[in-house]
Amino acid sequence: MAVCETLVASKYWRNLHGLLCLFKPSGLSTSILSFSLKHTISKGLNKMKVRQPRKIVQYDASYGIPMETIETDYSDHPLIIGPRYQITDIRLHLPDYLGLFSSGVYVLGLNGGTKAARDLESSKPLKVYHVSGQLGIATDNCWKTGKKIQRAPFSKIYRPHIDKALAAMQASHQRHMYTNAGVDVQSQEAYDLAVQGLLRPESEYFPIIYGMRCVHFERPFFTIEIACTNEQEAYLLNLIYTVGLKVKSVAMCTSIKCIRYGPFTLEHSLLQHSWNVEQLAANVELCNKINEDDLKSGRRDNVMLSPLSSTSNNGIDTSGFEVEIKKDTTHRERRRENRLRAEQLEKTPLNEE
Amino acid sequence: MLRAVMLGRVCGLALKANINGTLRNSTSFSVQKWPCRSLSQIFRNGIIGNDDLPEAPPLSVEDLDFIDDLVDQDNNKTLHKNRIDPSAEINTPLPKAPPITSEWEDIVKEAENEDEAEEYEDIEAVPYIPPLQKTIMIAGDTTQARRLFLTASGSDELSGTVERESHLIENQSNQPGEDIMLDPRMEEAIAAWARAVVPTPATGPMPLHELANRSKKIKQLVKLGVDFSKIVKRHGDLERLLQLDWEAQLKPQIQFLVDVGIDPQNLGTFFTVNTPLIWTDKDDIQVRINYLEAKQFTKEEISKILNRAPNWLTLPTKELDSRLGFIQKAFQLKGSEIREVVCSSPKMVSFGNKAWAVVVDSVKLMDRELGFNHWERKELLMKRGSCYTKPDTVREAFNYCHNQIGLSHTQLVKHAGILLCRVSRIKPRYEFLKFLKRDIFDCADPLYTSPDWLFKGTIEEFCVQAAKCTFNDYETFLKYS
Numbered sequence: 001m002a003v004c005e006t007l008v009a010s011k012y013w014r015n016l017h018g019l020l021c022l023f024k025p026s027g028l029s030t031s032i033l034s035f036s037l038k039h040t041i042s043k044g045l046n047k048m049k050v051r052q053p054r055k056i057v058q059y060d061a062s063y064g065i066p067m068e069t070i071e072t073d074y075s076d077h078p079l080i081i082g083p084r085y086q087i088t089d090i091r092l093h094l095p096d097y098l099g100l101f102s103s104g105v106y107v108l109g110l111n112g113g114t115k116a117a118r119d120l121e122s123s124k125p126l127k128v129y130h131v132s133g134q135l136g137i138a139t140d141n142c143w144k145t146g147k148k149i150q151r152a153p154f155s156k157i158y159r160p161h162i163d164k165a166l167a168a169m170q171a172s173h174q175r176h177m178y179t180n181a182g183v184d185v186q187s188q189e190a191y192d193l194a195v196q197g198l199l200r201p202e203s204e205y206f207p208i209i210y211g212m213r214c215v216h217f218e219r220p221f222f223t224i225e226i227a228c229t230n231e232q233e234a235y236l237l238n239l240i241y242t243v244g245l246k247v248k249s250v251a252m253c254t255s256i257k258c259i260r261y262g263p264f265t266l267e268h269s270l271l272q273h274s275w276n277v278e279q280l281a282a283n284v285e286l287c288n289k290i291n292e293d294d295l296k297s298g299r300r301d302n303v304m305l306s307p308l309s310s311t312s313n314n315g316i317d318t319s320g321f322e323v324e325i326k327k328d329t330t331h332r333e334r335r336r337e338n339r340l341r342a343e344q345l346e347k348t349p350l351n352e353e
Numbered sequence: 354m355l356r357a358v359m360l361g362r363v364c365g366l367a368l369k370a371n372i373n374g375t376l377r378n379s380t381s382f383s384v385q386k387w388p389c390r391s392l393s394q395i396f397r398n399g400i401i402g403n404d405d406l407p408e409a410p411p412l413s414v415e416d417l418d419f420i421d422d423l424v425d426q427d428n429n430k431t432l433h434k435n436r437i438d439p440s441a442e443i444n445t446p447l448p449k450a451p452p453i454t455s456e457w458e459d460i461v462k463e464a465e466n467e468d469e470a471e472e473y474e475d476i477e478a479v480p481y482i483p484p485l486q487k488t489i490m491i492a493g494d495t496t497q498a499r500r501l502f503l504t505a506s507g508s509d510e511l512s513g514t515v516e517r518e519s520h521l522i523e524n525q526s527n528q529p530g531e532d533i534m535l536d537p538r539m540e541e542a543i544a545a546w547a548r549a550v551v552p553t554p555a556t557g558p559m560p561l562h563e564l565a566n567r568s569k570k571i572k573q574l575v576k577l578g579v580d581f582s583k584i585v586k587r588h589g590d591l592e593r594l595l596q597l598d599w600e601a602q603l604k605p606q607i608q609f610l611v612d613v614g615i616d617p618q619n620l621g622t623f624f625t626v627n628t629p630l631i632w633t634d635k636d637d638i639q640v641r642i643n644y645l646e647a648k649q650f651t652k653e654e655i656s657k658i659l660n661r662a663p664n665w666l667t668l669p670t671k672e673l674d675s676r677l678g679f680i681q682k683a684f685q686l687k688g689s690e691i692r693e694v695v696c697s698s699p700k701m702v703s704f705g706n707k708a709w710a711v712v713v714d715s716v717k718l719m720d721r722e723l724g725f726n727h728w729e730r731k732e733l734l735m736k737r738g739s740c741y742t743k744p745d746t747v748r749e750a751f752n753y754c755h756n757q758i759g760l761s762h763t764q765l766v767k768h769a770g771i772l773l774c775r776v777s778r779i780k781p782r783y784e785f786l787k788f789l790k791r792d793i794f795d796c797a798d799p800l801y802t803s804p805d806w807l808f809k810g811t812i813e814e815f816c817v818q819a820a821k822c823t824f825n826d827y828e829t830f831l832k833y834s
Contacts, residue, residue: 023832025777056566074565079575081562082582266832272777273812 007278009048009085015281016041017112018288019120023269026103026255030094033106037275038090044277045085053077093117097127097258099233101143104129104258105269110284116291122334123300124200124229125262126210131253133240135220138250142237152249159217165246166212166224173209177201197299200229202338207231221254263294561585570599577607578621590628597632609635610666613642614656623663633667644670648677649688654696662699676702676709683716684731698738708742715744723751729766737769747772750779758783760794760804774808782807782815785830789820 024033054073061067074080093109095117109117135154139146175185177199183190193199201208209228216223224243226236237253244251259266268290270283294300561581565571571581584590597603610630611617623630645655659665680702681691695702701712719725719741725733733740740747753776754760765772771779786792786802793800806819816824 025781028777071566074572074575075562077565077575078582079578079580080565080571080582269832271828271831273781 007048009045009050012048012277012281013045013085015284016110016277018110018284019113019116019291020108020110020280020284021261021264021268021270021287022106022108022275023266023271024098024103024106025272026101028272029100030096030098034092034094037092038087040275041090041277041280042083042085042087046083048277050078050084095121097232097261101253102233102236102256102258104256105261105264105266106258107261107264107287110280113284113288116288120262120291120300123262125300126198126227126229126260127231127258127262128260129226129228129236130215130223130255130257130259131226131236131240132216132221132223132255133244133251133253135222135244135247135249135251137252138241138244139252142241142253144252144254146252150250154220154249157219157247157249159214161247162214162217162222162224162243165243166214168246169242170209170212177208202334204230204338207235263290561591564595568595570595570597570603573599574603574624577617577624580621580625583625584628587628594628594631603631606631606635609638613638614652614659616660619660619663626663627667629667630663638666641666641668641670641673644673648692650692650695654692657696658699662703664703664705665699668703673702679713680734684734685727686731690735694734694738697735701738701742704742711744712741715741715747718744718748722748725762725766729762732766733769733772736766737773740769740772743773746775749776750774753779754804758792758794758807764794764804768804771804771808779807781831785820785827788830788834789822791820 022033024030053076056071056073058069058071059067060069078084091111091114093114095106095108098104098106107117107120109115134144135157136152137148138150138152140149141147178185178190178193180201181193181199183193198210207228207230209226209231211225211227213225214222215225224240226239233256236256240251240253264287268283268286270279565575565581575581581591584594607620610620615623642655642659645658650658677691677695680686680694686694704712716730719730719733750772751765754765754771755762760768760771783792786806791800791802793802794804795801802819806815810818812827813824816822816827820827
């Protein structure tokens, strides 16, 4: 083991607190990613210059003059109690928006940055994906490696067909957002809401799509750019399948790539071959700066909408309409409030139409 | 003697192991259990019998500080050069043991009569006393308890036992002025308090970090580079090691291993990986080396084998012979060829039984699942023996290289390192080459790029020499394509 005398481990350890933006390759599960990351960090730090074992100073007065002897304290030796930086010392917060198949920007919290990562996750940042599919074949898990179960002709499908299907889906989602808030789309209130910023759902379970468009079409392959929140990998896989059905064929997914996560883009992400302590520390510094700028800009203190209230009186109910501007609320507080509201909703009987 | 008893309690295993040893000595003379072991072992066990420790060989003056000499030889290379402290050699007085009361002495005398324990010289005999527990939780009325405590614990005299406590309680209850009702709960609490405060003799083994400063043996081994934090995780190795004596057993053993041809720099890692090497019999080791000489290995080859495989010297010769026989039969090797194989990958031959079973299985895997023919399998063994030790990575890499990239079997054998590589390393490089239309692995083509570039070298080298573009181009391709 070569020891890098010039690099000091504690100096790097101080820099390893904050957000980290990685490029996750597809086929790498998050659990393996976390393990390998912890392993590389601890191994890299232990190769640097670490703290030397303590010294014991003993005084012995038996000689008449007090003699002082200095010994190394073997109970503090790395060969006795293990290396200085251990895997269990490193904490990670891994959000679950990227699954096994998907790749792209993956923002996670490292050591002291776990809270910041949780706050960022709970603020529901806008995520942009490039999802590409192939027409004509359907598989059992909607991914290219799955078992093929269906085939359909695709020779008469053109770009406008896909655009049309996507536009319809996007419109329905946007309308859904405003009805969720209890506001008519064609009203002044809706305009006021839209001015304040991006409308975000409060619950964590309903995926909302803000924009969809076809970026690339070369039959049978096509790529869609999707801006959304609250989605999971399975939802995107399913979406490609439904697009295939809407253009009267079938489709399977060939790649999912996240190109944007809130303020973080592909530019900031670190590729797998450069996951070492020095570059990770530099990346953490960069990401923390971006995160602070994002907090200052006020983009995150956004309109949070109440979940779908019981509708009555011809569709729109103004009594359940609550718009709150929340500042400096933590993840836990929001969650608790959500739970309380859901309980209240359960108690109140639904009005029949 | 007192110290010996204390030690016996500290490492209770030591005594038991010793008793077992004497029992075995009486039986082993009649039946020869280990055919591979040398005669002298049996001789020693059977006839001299009751001697628990083998006699120390005569030590010369040079031997005394030889560990430091060994370390000094490679002082520049070793990791722990900063941690070596010359002052550690001086035998400084140990911290004083807490005062022993008269009651203690009685207990010790009884113990002396009961079992005649032998002394163990190595570990300096300071009893391990767990730190005093200062506070205890008491269920019940706290005011009464406090009063009692004040009377009972005369500041420094913490040596009272349970009996003494009960006396105190009686005295107090007899006093006319104070009427203290003693619940059975209170008595329990006081007993618990006494147990917590009075230093009890240590049960159980001493933790390693406590032991490290007291045992000279551990200090010396740490100087050699032995990683005790790994040995502790294995069951039973540390206990066995602590029973050995430094002067009589460890020191000559280390000297012997160095004389045999093991580089002193490797000894630290060897003992961490394979701790039984410390207590294997010298004659056994000599027999195993003689076996290699009998098979016409040269001296250079032998030293190369011994320095690369930590498990070699603890493997029985019979087992080793059968393994070499298996390799020779399976691959139809000549004598000179098998010597080459052993020299190039001695670790593979000297694996434990489980790992060796993997090797035997993966010979079949190469044949039936991956479809290498006889010549190719032999070539892989000669070039990269470790192909047979990691079947999972080989299977994945083969699947990607053969079915996706389209490399033939002969190409894979020629560039055997690619089979031991992870797909995550090969895949981005191959995709970049494919994007540039440089994925031509045919030797006859003028635009030929070697398959070695898929796994060899750093990424900067790959970009410049194989892909002929900049590092940034490679990164942008991976991110934006």
